[in-house]
Amino acid sequence: MVTAVFENLARTAARAQGYPDLRMLVLPHPMESRPESEVRAMARERFAALIALIAEEG
């Protein structure tokens, strides 16, 4: 998981480590200034997508 402004950095780092096709779940940015209730809601909304991403073949 990565927030939007760090996506290109994460993809650069993944390529450098030999994982050019690393699957990522991109979250809105910034995270730390949001109320906890909003972050929890965001987590609930994306949980299924995260599991699907992890379970994806290949």
Place this chain on the structure above:
Amino acid sequence: MARGTLLSERGSVPDDPLAVFEHVEQQGWGDGLPVIPPTEERVQAMLDATPLPPAHVVAVVEPRRGEATVEKIAVNAVLAGCTPAVFPALLAAVEAVTEPQFNLYALNTTTCCATPALMLNGPGRRTLGIECGYSCLGHNGRANATLGRALRLVMRNVGGSIPGAVTKSVFGQPGRVSLCFGEWEERSPWQPFHVRRGFAADDSTVTAVCATGTQDIADIWAETGEELIWVLAHSIDWIGNNKVLVRQEQGDMLLLLCPDFAHKIARDGIDIPQMQRMLLEWTRTPIERWHRAHWPKLEQRGYVEGNVVPLAARPEQFLIAVAGGESGHHALYFCTFGLTWSVTKCFTLDGTWSGGESCPLPDRS
């Protein structure tokens, strides 16, 4: 004498300084300042300063994990305007910042403005013309400006430290163009910094320290060394200090004293270990300095002892060196972003140097 076949791709641009400058900028290889064209002849001249072959990999540079070969470093050294004499110091600097303890990945990707600051010690300073006195941290001296700049270009062109795309530093800072100076050992009342790190006085070394900037500390009132250290301590214990964001035992930070300050402190019989202990004690900041809403956050992280938040855990985390002009009244604080330790590497200038001895390094934590 050619050291070997160069592997870099050759390019051709009109024989005009402006055309070269514009080409380098269009390719994204530069820092916005004019460059010296890295012709094969100039790169070979740089390689003559080391016995290492051009293809030798000095280090892997994060975050792109690019291989910093001697040749690639030489190309960037030419671009930056280095003389060949400086090249061994640059190789040592690349070795220093790529030690895991320095944590270059974090420096090159953080939102903070942190950058390596290079401090040279030993006879190599004088041979290379590294400025240690007046304005040594900026606008004084080709060796200072080009050595620091070359390291930054290596981080950019080999390590992929591209602003916005990879480097998330919100502001950057002027020191991200170049930040390099020498300790003025001859005007210090104490042993040179590299000797205190275990090197011989006649060793030449380069130390890489993380710096979020150079914060000026001015004083004209302190009559004793103790008063002066009080001023220093309470000028570096501000709550927005990036060091506060990490555990107290992590990272080290440099305090650079002008000769006048150093002699005022030494005159009163205060040696460096004692000064470090005083700094440790006097940078324990009352929690009341933070907004009440932040107290539980500091406590959750284990940053609070009683009712104070220490800046550091051990005296040795305060690095102390001497530089700057004789006019006095100022010190500089190089705040660290925290997750990094300074690294010192040895080099020689006789063309035989092929890799640097390192200072003892802490466990990574």
